[in-house]
Amino acid sequence: MQQRLEQLPKKAEEKHAENRRFFTKLKKRPPKDLDYTMQNLHNEEFEQTDCLTCANCCKTTGPLFTNTDIGRIAKYFRMKPSKFIDKFLRVDEENDYVLKGVPCTFLGADNYCSIYTVRPKACREFPHTDRKKFHQISNLTLKNVTICPAAFNIVEKMKKTIKF
Ligand code: SF4
């Protein structure tokens, strides 16, 4: 996995223009069975990729925390939401609550998430490759393939599976 992660930024850079062209076409002409295709590609990839050997998302980009996330996680720590915010979060340029820094403070040395059962929605859904109407998050996916080796592989397989 370490080698995959080291090579990922360069590989993603090399594929960037091709991926951009592909997503432009996908946006214009999303196949009718896109949700089904994505679910299959996502399941197939995560049968092979073990996030516990990676944790690159938790190490390099933090999630945003919705108010519901904050309420749930603060309750888990038996803290007031305002205390939780003061201790762990800051407001970013887009006015969202995000972590004060990365790697995520809740990530253990063993790559386990210490708040796994109550983790933010954004963490549960990352890298969003099984979400419905996948063509609507092209820009986010172009970014995620530079961070997530699974997302990178899924996009590579998408280009082979979906022909225009
Ligand atoms: S979601 Fe992607 S970046 Fe995050 S741990 Fe799994 S493979 Fe790694």
Ligand code: SF4
């Ligand atoms: S909350 Fe958990 S899953 Fe989310 S970034 Fe932190 S360690 Fe990773």
